[in-house]
Amino acid sequence: xxxxxxxxxxxxxxxxxxxxxxxxxxxxxxxxxxxxxxxxxxxxxxxxxxxxxxxxxxxxxxxxxxxxxxxxxxxxxxxxxxxxxxxxxxxxxxxxxxxxxxxxxxxxxxxxxxxxxxxxxxxxxxxxxxxxxxxxxxxxxxxxxxxxxxxxxxxxxxxxxxxxxxxxxxxxxxxxxxxxxxxxxxxxxxxxxxxxxxxxxxxxxxxxxxxxxxxxxxxxxxxxxxxxxxxxxxxxxxxxxxxxxxxxxxxxxxxxxxxxxxxxxxxxxxxxxxxxxxxxxxxxxxxxxxxxxxxxxxxxxxxxxxxxxxx
Amino acid sequence: xxxxxxxxxxxxxxxxxxxxxxxxxxxxxxxxxxxxxxxxxxxxxxxxxxxxxxxxxxxxxxxxxxxxxxxxxxxxxxxxxxxxxxxxxxxxxxxxxxxxxxxxxxxxxxxxxxxxxxxxxxxxxxxxxxxxxxxxxxxxxxxxxxxxxxxxxxxxxxxxxxxxxxxxxxxxxxxxxxxxxxxxxxxxxxxxxxxxxxxxxxxxxxxxxxxxxxxxxxxxxxxxxxxxxxxxxxxxxxxxxxxxxxxxxxxxxxxxxxxxxxxxxxxxxxxxxxxxxxxxxxxxxxxxxxxxxxxxxxxxxxxxxxxxxxxxxxxxxxxxxxxxxxxxxxxxxxxxxxxxxxxxxxxxxxxxxxxxxxxxxxxxxxxxxxxxxxxxxxxxxxxxxxxxxxxxxxxxxxxxxxxxxxxxxxxxxxxxxxxxxxxxxxxxxxxxxxxxxxxxxxxxxxxxxxxxxxxxxxxxxxxxx
Numbered sequence: 001x002x003x004x005x006x007x008x009x010x011x012x013x014x015x016x017x018x019x020x021x022x023x024x025x026x027x028x029x030x031x032x033x034x035x036x037x038x039x040x041x042x043x044x045x046x047x048x049x050x051x052x053x054x055x056x057x058x059x060x061x062x063x064x065x066x067x068x069x070x071x072x073x074x075x076x077x078x079x080x081x082x083x084x085x086x087x088x089x090x091x092x093x094x095x096x097x098x099x100x101x102x103x104x105x106x107x108x109x110x111x112x113x114x115x116x117x118x119x120x121x122x123x124x125x126x127x128x129x130x131x132x133x134x135x136x137x138x139x140x141x142x143x144x145x146x147x148x149x150x151x152x153x154x155x156x157x158x159x160x161x162x163x164x165x166x167x168x169x170x171x172x173x174x175x176x177x178x179x180x181x182x183x184x185x186x187x188x189x190x191x192x193x194x195x196x197x198x199x200x201x202x203x204x205x206x207x208x209x210x211x212x213x214x215x216x217x218x219x220x221x222x223x224x225x226x227x228x229x230x231x232x233x234x235x236x237x238x239x240x241x242x243x244x245x246x247x248x249x250x251x252x253x254x255x256x257x258x259x260x261x262x263x264x265x266x267x268x269x270x271x272x273x274x275x276x277x278x279x280x281x282x283x284x285x286x287x288x289x290x291x292x293x294x295x296x297x298x299x300x301x302x303x304x305x306x307x308x309x310x311x
Numbered sequence: 312x313x314x315x316x317x318x319x320x321x322x323x324x325x326x327x328x329x330x331x332x333x334x335x336x337x338x339x340x341x342x343x344x345x346x347x348x349x350x351x352x353x354x355x356x357x358x359x360x361x362x363x364x365x366x367x368x369x370x371x372x373x374x375x376x377x378x379x380x381x382x383x384x385x386x387x388x389x390x391x392x393x394x395x396x397x398x399x400x401x402x403x404x405x406x407x408x409x410x411x412x413x414x415x416x417x418x419x420x421x422x423x424x425x426x427x428x429x430x431x432x433x434x435x436x437x438x439x440x441x442x443x444x445x446x447x448x449x450x451x452x453x454x455x456x457x458x459x460x461x462x463x464x465x466x467x468x469x470x471x472x473x474x475x476x477x478x479x480x481x482x483x484x485x486x487x488x489x490x491x492x493x494x495x496x497x498x499x500x501x502x503x504x505x506x507x508x509x510x511x512x513x514x515x516x517x518x519x520x521x522x523x524x525x526x527x528x529x530x531x532x533x534x535x536x537x538x539x540x541x542x543x544x545x546x547x548x549x550x551x552x553x554x555x556x557x558x559x560x561x562x563x564x565x566x567x568x569x570x571x572x573x574x575x576x577x578x579x580x581x582x583x584x585x586x587x588x589x590x591x592x593x594x595x596x597x598x599x600x601x602x603x604x605x606x607x608x609x610x611x612x613x614x615x616x617x618x619x620x621x622x623x624x625x626x627x628x629x630x631x632x633x634x635x636x637x638x639x640x641x642x643x644x645x646x647x648x649x650x651x652x653x654x655x656x657x658x659x660x661x662x663x664x665x666x667x668x669x670x671x672x673x674x675x676x677x678x679x680x681x682x683x684x685x686x687x688x689x690x691x692x693x694x695x696x697x698x699x700x701x702x703x704x705x706x707x708x709x710x711x712x713x714x715x716x717x718x719x720x721x722x723x724x725x726x727x728x729x730x731x732x733x734x735x736x737x738x739x740x741x742x743x744x745x746x747x748x749x750x751x752x753x754x755x756x757x758x759x760x761x762x763x764x765x766x767x768x769x770x771x772x773x774x775x776x
Contacts, residue, residue, distance in 0.1 A: 175588050175611060175626070198733055199666055201770070205589030205658055234704040234711060245720050247702075253709040257722050259737050266661065270735050272724055294592035300664070300769050 141176050141299035142200035142274060155184040175298035200274040201300040202283065204267040207290035212262035217244050220258075220289040224248065228281050254278050317368035318350065319361060321402040344396065344405045345386030345454075349415040352380045352455040353618040361404070364620060365415060381516050384454035385523055386410025410523065412451035419620035420450055424468040427614065431472070438479055442503035443471045449499045449524045455516055456618040461559050461654040462514070463615045463623060465495040472612065473497050473629065476583065477553050480505030491539075491556035491572055493521065501555075502530040509551070511537035539571045543644040551575050555583045557613070557627070560590035561657040563650035565597040569632075570640035570648075573601060581606075582632040585613050589658035591628065598630075602637030605630060624767075625659070660768060662738035667748065667773040669732045669755045677755055678725035678732060680705050683712045686750050687721070693746050719743065739771050748773055 208216075217237050225232045225248070234249035243262050249255035254275040259268045267290060271279055283297060346352070349365035352372070359377055362369040372380065379392050386409040389396050399405040424447070435443070447467040456462055465473070474497055477488060486506050490498040493510035494517060502508045502525065510532055512518055518536055525532040537547070554576055558568035565584075572582050582603065586594040588611070598605060612629035616622055642648045672678060680703050691698050697717040704711040708728045714721040721743075722735045732755060736743065752759060756775050763774040 198668055198729075198731065199735065201664055203589075203661065206592045233706065236702055236713065238715060240715065240720070241717070245715070247711070247713055247722060249704065249709075249711055251706075253706065253724075253726060257720070257735060257737075259720070264661075268661070268664070268737065270664065270666075270722075270737070272666075272722065272733055272735050273726065292592075294595065296588040296591060298588065 157184050175296055198274055199270065199272045200279070201271070202269040202279070202297055203300060204269070204286050204290065204295065204297045205265065206292060206294040206296060207260075207265050207267055207286075208292050208295075209262065209265055211290050212243070212260060212265065214239055214244060216289060217246050217258070217260060220285055221246055221248055223285045223289060224278075224281055227285065228278060230254070250278075256282060314366050314368075317363045317366035318347065318403040319363050319366070319368050319370045322361075322370060322398070322404065341388045341390040341393075342407055343386050343388050343409045344383060344399075344407055345410045346380070346383045347403055347406045348413050350404055350454070351416075351618060352377070352384060353458065354456065355458045362618070364419075381455055384410070384516070385519060410452055410454075412448050413454065414451075416453070416620055417447060417451035420447060420467055420616065423616060423620075423622050424466050427466065427468045431468070436479070438481065438504060439471070439475060442474060442500045443467065445503045445528050445530065446470050446474075446496060446500040448528060449496050452524055452527075453496075453520060455520075457514055457516065458618075459654065460514055461656075462494045462517075463617070463625065465497075465557070466614045466616055466622070467496075467500075469613050469615075470495055470497045470500045473555060473583065474500035474504055476609075476629070476631070477501060477506065477555075477581075478504070486552040487550065487577075488553045488555070489551040489572075489575060491554055491568060491575075492558070493517070495557060496521070496524075497555055498532045498534075499525065499528070499530060502532045506553075507531075509533040509535065511535055511539075513538050539567055540648045540650065542647060543571060543574050548574050548644055549577050551580060552577055553581045553583070557585035559652075559654060559656050560585075560587035560594070560627070560659075561652045561655065562593060562597060563652040565590075565594055566601075566641045567648050567650050567653075569597060569601055569603070570642040571644075573603070573634070573638055573640050574644040576634060578634065580634055582634075584630050584632060585627040586630055587625070587627045587656055587658060590656070593657070594630070597641075598632060601641060602635050602639050603632040604635050606633045607631040663769060663771055665734075665736040665739040665744055665771045665773075667732075667734040667744075667751060667775070669734075669751050669775045670730065671776055672730045672732065672755050675727050675730065678710065678727050678730075680710045680712055680725075682754070683710065683723045683725060683732075686723070686747070686754065687712065687714050689750050690743060690747050694740075694742050696740070696743050744771065744773070748775075751775060 210216075211219075214237060221235060221237065225235070228250065230250040230252060232248060233251050234247065234255070236248075237244065237246040242259075244260040245257065246260075247255065247257045254273060256272060256278065257270045259270075261267075267286065269282055269286070271282075286297065287295060349363060351362050351364060353360050353362060353369075354377060359372045359374065360369040361372050361380065379389070379395065383389070383399075383405055396405070400407075428443075432440075450464065450467045450470075453464075456464075473495075477483070477486065480486065488498075488501050488506045488508050490501070490508065490510040493512050494514070498508045498510040498521070508531075510521055512521075512534075513536065515536070518534055521532065521534045525534070554572040556568045556572055558564035569582070569584060572584075576582060584594075595605070607630070609629040609631075611626050613627040614622060615625050615627075676682070684701070684703075687698065687701065690696055695718070698714045699717060700715045702713045702715075708726065710725045710727075712723045714723075718740050719736050719738055723732065724735070725732045732751070734747065734751070736747075752762070752775060759775050761774070761776040765772050765774075
C-alpha cells in the first residue's frame with residue numbers, strides 16, 4: 001500500500017476499516033470477553049490495603065481474579081470516522097484487542113490500547129499461570145520510574161516493555177508504550193499515591209503551524225476546560241520572545257503548563273502535578289487542536305529514580 | 312549488592328607512559344590481548360572514556376591512547392606497545408588471548424532483548440533463532456563506541472526484526488542485500504538468513520570489527536569502506552535487491568543516504584530506512600521528492616542501546632520504500648555531496664527542562680505565596696534573571712506563582728496538603744538553578760535526608776526530601 005492508498009481511507013469511508021478492526025478484535029479477544037467484569041479492580045491500584053480507582057495509566061491487578069479484560073473497558077474510541085486514516089498505524093501494530101461500546105463514543109476518552117495480539121495473548125497466558133500472590137502491573141511513563149524507586153517493596157518476577165501501545169483517533173500514534181510487570185511480595189504500604197511522580201512532560205512534534213498562535217492556545221485550553229469536568233480556577237496565557245506559554249489549574253490543584261514554540265512546531269506540556277486523566281484529556285485535545293497527519297507525541301521518560309534509571 | 316572495585320582505579324587518568332611504538336616489534340610472534348569483560352571504550356564528541364561497566368566507573372582517555380585501546384577492542388598483539396601491557400594486565404583491564412564475545416555484555420543485551428523477543432521467539436524458525444544467536448554473539452564482541460559519527464546501535468532483537476522483514480532466503484529467495492552503514496550489525500543477521508550481504512561503512516574500527524567478527528562466526532559478508540559523500544563507483548550502482556539504512560533524521564542525511572541507496576538498488580528494489588518519529592513529515596517530504604513510494608510504516612520498530620548497555624530512550628520507525636517510475640536521486644551518483652549536517656538529528660535535542668521537587672516541608676507557612684515570592688526576590692537579586700512579570704493564585708490547599716522572565720518561565724506550585732513544592736523552569740538556566748537550589752534548601756529543608764540530582768539531555772531534576 002502506498003501513501004496515496006493510505007490517504008484514500010478517508011474517501012473509502014471508515015466502515016471497511018472498522019470491520020477489519022472488529023474482526024481482528026473478535027479474533028483475539030472473544031475468548032477473553034467471557035471473563036466476568038469486576039468493577040472493583042477496574043483500572044485499579046492497591047493503596048494501603050484497599051482498592052482505589054485510578055485513572056488510566058496504572059493498574060495493579062490481583063492475578064488470581066483473572067480480570068485483565070476489565071481494565072480495557074475504559075479504553076473507548078471516540079470519533080470513529082477518523083479511523084479511516086489510521087490504517088498504517090493499525091498495520092504497524094498488527095492487531096487490535098479491544099473494541100468499543102457504542103454508547104461510549106462521546107469523544108471524552110480517546111485512547112485505545114493496541115498491543116500486538118501475540119504479545120497480548122502471551123501476557124494473558126503468563127498472567128493466568130501466576131500464583132495468586134502475584135500481581136500484574138500495567139504501567140507507562142511517567143509512572144515507570146516509580147517502579148525502581150519502590151524496588152525494595154516488591155519482587156519483580158518479570159517485566160515486558162512496550163507491551164501496550166496507544167493511539168488516538170485520526171492518524172496519530174502516541175509514542176512511548178506501556179510496560180507490563182509481574183510482581184510478587186508487594187508491600188501495599190508502598191503503593192501509595194504519595195509515592196507517585198508529581199510531574200511529567202510530553203513532547204509534541206510537527207504540530208499544525210497555522211494553529212501556533214495565541215488563539216490556538218486559547219482554543220486548546222478551552223477544550224480541556226470543557227472536557228475535564230472540573231472548574232478551572234487559574235488560566236493564564238502569554239506570548240513571549242520564543243512563543244507562547246499557558247498555565248492552567250483546576251480547583252483540585254491539578255493542572256499543567258505548556259510552552260509552544262512556533263518556529264520548531266513543538267509543544268511541551270508539563271503536568272504539574274501529574275494527573276493521568278488530565279494527561280489523557282490534554283493529549284486528545286492536543287491532537288484535535290494542533291494535530292496534523294505527522295504529529296507525534298512522546299513522553300519524556302521520568303527521572304524519579306535519581307540513583308539509577310530503570311532502563 | 313555493592314559494585315565490585317573498579318579495575319580502572321589503578322590507571323588514574325591513564326597517564327601511564329606511552330612509549331612510541333617499537334618498530335622492531337613483530338606482532339605476528341607475540342600473544343594477543345583483549346579488553347577484559349565489561350571494559351569498553353567510548354569515544355565522544357567532547358571526551359573519550361574507558362568504562363568499567365561492572366563497577367559502574369569510567370576514566371577519561373587522552374586521544375593518544377585511543378588507537379591502542381581500539382586495537383585492544385579487536386583483541387590483537389600489543390608488541391609495539393609492550394611497555395603498557397604489565398600495567399593494564401595488573402589492573403585487570405586487559406586479558407591475554409584473542410577477542411571473544413563478552414559474557415557481561417551478552418547478559419546485558421539478553422536482558423534488554425528478552426522483553427521484546429517474548430512475542431517473537433515462539434514464531435521463530437530454526438534459522439531465525441540461529442540468526443538471533445549469532446547476531447547477539449557479534450554485538451557482544453563490540454568493545455568500542457564512536458559517538459562522533461552518531462553511532463548508537465539497535466538491540467540485537469531489532470537487528471533480527473529488520474532482517475526478518477527482508478525474509479529468510481529459503482522462503483523469499485537469496486537476495487543481494489546492502490547495509491548502508493552497519494553500526495547496527497544487521498548484516499550478520501541477514502547473512503545468517505542466507506542472503507548475499509554487503510556492508511558499507513565509513514568507520515575504520517567498525518569495518519575491521521565486522522571483518523573479524525563475520526570471519527569468527529563463519530558468515531560471508533562483503534565489507535567495504537565507502538564514503539557516501541564521494542561519487543558512487545559504477546560497480547556499486549543498481550547492484551542490490553534490498554538496501555537497509557538508518558541515517559540521522561535530518562534533511563541532509565535523508566537526501567544523501569536515500570539518494571545513494573536509490574542509485575544502488577536494482578529496478579524493483581526495496582529500501583528500508585529508519586526515521587525518528589518527530590522527523591516523519593520531513594522524511595515523507597524527502598521520500599516524495601525522490602519519487603519513492605512508502606510501502607509500509609512500522610511505528611516504533613527500532614530500539615537502541617547506549618554504550619552503558621542500557622536501553623536508549625531513543626526509538627525510531629522503520630519504513631519500507633519502493634522504487635517507482637518517478638524515482639530520481641537528489642544527489643546524482645557521479646556527484647560529490649557536501650552535507651552540512653551529517654551527524655546530528657534535527658529533532659533530538661530540545662531545550663532542557665528543569666524541575667525541583669521539595670517534599671516533607673516542615674513548616675507549612677513557607678508554602679504561602681508571600682514566601683514563594685520572597686524566594687523569587689532572592690533568586691532575582693542574586694542572578695542575571697530578569698523577571699518581567701509575576702502572577703499569583705492563592706488557594707486553600709495550594710498556591711501558584713509564575714514568574715515570566717526574559718530568559719525563562721518559572722512556575723512554583725506549593726501543595727500544602729502534600730507538604731510539597733514543585734518548581735518548573737523552562738528553559739533551564741543553570742545559574743538560576745544553582746541559586747534556587749540553595750535557597751530552597753536553606754528555607755524549606757535545612758537538614759535534608761536526601762538530595763537527588765538526575766540529569767539527561769532533556770531534563771535536569773532535583774529532588775529534596
